[in-house]
Amino acid sequence: MLDIILPFLKSSAFNVLVLLICGTHFTACTELITPLFPISYGFDDDAQGWEGSVGCKSGYSATGGNPGGYVYGIDDATGFWYFVASTEFTTTVRKAYGLQLSFDLEQSAIDNQADADDIIITDGTLTLTHKTSYNPKTIWTAYSVKLDETAGWKKGKVKATKAELQQVLQNLTSLKIRGEFRSGPDRGGLDNVSIR
Numbered sequence: 603m604l605d606i607i608l609p610f611l612k613s614s615a616f617n618v619l620v621l622l623i624c625g626t627h628f629t630a631c632t633e634l635i636t637p638l639f640p641i642s643y644g645f646d647d648d649a650q651g652w653e654g655s656v657g658c659k660s661g662y663s664a665t666g667g668n669p670g671g672y673v674y675g676i677d678d679a680t681g682f683w684y685f686v687a688s689t690e691f692t693t694t695v696r697k698a699y700g701l702q703l704s705f706d707l708e709q710s711a712i713d714n715q716a717d718a719d720d721i722i723i724t725d726g727t728l729t730l731t732h733k734t735s736y737n738p739k740t741i742w743t744a745y746s747v748k749l750d751e752t753a754g755w756k757k758g759k760v761k762a763t764k765a766e767l768q769q770v771l772q773n774l775t776s777l778k779i780r781g782e783f784r785s786g787p788d789r790g791g792l793d794n795v796s797i798r
């Protein structure tokens with residue numbers, strides 16, 4: 603029986619059937635065919651729309667990542683600089699409440715460290731922040747933060763609620779990951795951003 607069902611599930615006829623059944627709920631339909639998650643950005647060929655914020659000179663390196671390519675920033679002004687998510691990634695994260703955001707960071711030196719928010723998400727009205735419990739090393743350092751109210755997200759100095767996280771995520775316009783941890787000159791890298 604499986605030898606009949608499996609080819610059918612992979613066929614365009616099945617996809618058309620799903621579209622017909624789902625009617626106007628086109629987005630929901632396409633997700634039945636191709637699930638949104640997990641997504642993973644390995645920067646194999648380019649920066650995939652990610653870049654450094656104001657405060658750094660950002661670029662892409664095809665080697666030296668974890669593995670392969672990665673995105674980097676070189677501090678060139680006062681004020682912390684961040685890696686800014688691509689529009690495509692930001693749009694996808696709108697459906698990621700409850701999932702795990704993971705990424706790898708590295709920095710050029712670990713002396714003269716300075717504290718700041720590590721992840722900043724906003725819907726343009728409400729901004730939520732997250733501080734991780736350690737700074738990156740000079741080798742690739744892994745991070746994983748859950749996109750829900752149990753993970754320590756903050757609105758200002760108070761814990762963000764479930765409703766606030768859902769509101770910001772559902773209407774997300776910007777997601778930034780801190781790339782600068784050092785007073786004085788620095789260079790930071792980002793690789794393997796994923797949602798799963």
Ligand SMILES: [Ca+2]
Nearest residue numbers: 644667669671
């Ligand atoms: Ca890579």
Ligand SMILES: [Ca+2]
Nearest residue numbers: 677784785786
């Ligand atoms: Ca710096």
